[in-house]
Amino acid sequence: MAGGVNTPALAAAVAKAGGVGSFGFTYTSPEKISADLNATQALTVGPLNANFFVFQPVALPDVAQQAAALLALRVLGLPEDFVLQMPQAPFYPDLETLLQPVWQHRPALLTFHFGIPSDAVMQQAKALGITVGITATSLAEAKQIEAAGADFIVAQGTEAGGHRGTFEPDGADAELALDDLLRLLVPSIRLPIVAAGAVMDGADIHRVMRLGAVAAQMGTAFLCCDESGASPAHQAFIRHEHARGTAFTRGFSGRRAQGIANQFMTQLEGQTTLPFPIQNTLTGPIRQRAVQRNDGEHQSLWAGQAYAKAQALPAAVLMQRWREQLLACQQA
Numbered sequence: 585m586a587g588g589v590n591t592p593a594l595a596a597a598v599a600k601a602g603g604v605g606s607f608g609f610t611y612t613s614p615e616k617i618s619a620d621l622n623a624t625q626a627l628t629v630g631p632l633n634a635n636f637f638v639f640q641p642v643a644l645p646d647v648a649q650q651a652a653a654l655l656a657l658r659v660l661g662l663p664e665d666f667v668l669q670m671p672q673a674p675f676y677p678d679l680e681t682l683l684q685p686v687w688q689h690r691p692a693l694l695t696f697h698f699g700i701p702s703d704a705v706m707q708q709a710k711a712l713g714i715t716v717g718i719t720a721t722s723l724a725e726a727k728q729i730e731a732a733g734a735d736f737i738v739a740q741g742t743e744a745g746g747h748r749g750t751f752e753p754d755g756a757d758a759e760l761a762l763d764d765l766l767r768l769l770v771p772s773i774r775l776p777i778v779a780a781g782a783v784m785d786g787a788d789i790h791r792v793m794r795l796g797a798v799a800a801q802m803g804t805a806f807l808c809c810d811e812s813g814a815s816p817a818h819q820a821f822i823r824h825e826h827a828r829g830t831a832f833t834r835g836f837s838g839r840r841a842q843g844i845a846n847q848f849m850t851q852l853e854g855q856t857t858l859p860f861p862i863q864n865t866l867t868g869p870i871r872q873r874a875v876q877r878n879d880g881e882h883q884s885l886w887a888g889q890a891y892a893k894a895q896a897l898p899a900a901v902l903m904q905r906w907r908e909q910l911l912a913c914q915q916a
């Protein structure tokens with residue numbers, strides 16, 4: 585989970601408990617990636633996963649679009665002197681640069697979201713013995729992933745928190761819930777499939793495995809655990825704001841992502857947004873200000889549809905509980 589949610593303590597606790605400890609490194613510098621992997625590898629020899637977004641280069645839209653996107657953010661009632669600066673290219677660090685510390689630290693797994701990385705990246709991972717997984721939200725994407733030589737697929741259902749992993753940001757979305765996506769992929773795809781989307785406990789893991797998944801990828805279930813780096817407001821909304829439910833928005837980043845419904849999302853609905861990741865950089869100071877002020881209405885509260893089931897416990901306790909629940913389901 586990108587954005588500081590994953591910590592070395594969380595990844596290490598999950599890896600020690602028999603899972604794969606993941607880092608969403610998308611908005612992270614190579615130095616921080618190196619420091620996080622170092623810190624985690626000092627805590628565990630268990631398997632880790634480094635995750636990145638893959639996307640095509642983008643250009644700033646024309647001045648009228650820029651002005652409309654800036655005006656849309658003014659609806660949020662920011663102070664008069666709050667400066668919003670239009671991001672300038674390069675909008676995103678080069679993926680090859682971000683991968684340097686990965687090649688050095690060699691986590692067991694490397695996963696990608698939004699698309700397939702270059703052949704050179706796939707080959708390098710293979711040469712270093714790193715297992716590669718890529719998100720699919722449809723059968724067409726899964727087939728492309730298989731053809732590209734990945735080792736496994738992360739099947740992401742519409743229940744999942746965070747960014748929708750569709751390859752085309754503005755293309756059609758199959759909008760498949762996890763179980764429907766699994767039923768579609770399992771008979772047609774040879775690669776192992778990892779299930780993502782509202783998997784919150786051992787019974788859910790059992791269900792997706794019965795549908796043919798080899799494992800589950802859980803995000804929201806860890807957001808309130810002791811080791812989570814999610815902001816206090818994010819955790820408070822997960823625990824107490826159950827009536828809100830979740831919604832998808834492009835307002836924060838420029839790409840569709842699911843989180844707990846808040847004022848930012850409502851106010852940006854239907855407004856002009858810039859392409860990912862320009863919108864993400866543009867709204868960064870607004871979100872940071874909200875985190876500093878413990879304001880849950882103006883920060884991204886990424887969460888899956890089953891967020892009400894998230895529990896505030898140490899990650900090791902959660903993992904143990906899920907293991908017991910899974911075993912109980914398997915023996916029933």
Ligand SMILES: Cc1cc2nc3c(=O)[nH]c(=O)nc-3n(C[C@H](O)[C@H](O)[C@H](O)COP(=O)(O)O)c2cc1C
Pocket residue numbers: 585586587589608609610635636696697719740743744745746747780781782783801802803804805886887888889890
């Ligand atoms: C806070 C948050 C951040 C996320 N960031 C990423 C990310 O950087 N890369 C990625 O591939 N998926 C990301 N996801 C999606 C998860 O990998 C996973 O698909 C999702 O959490 C599964 O659904 P769940 O949230 O219902 O458990 C994120 C999810 C959340 C909740």
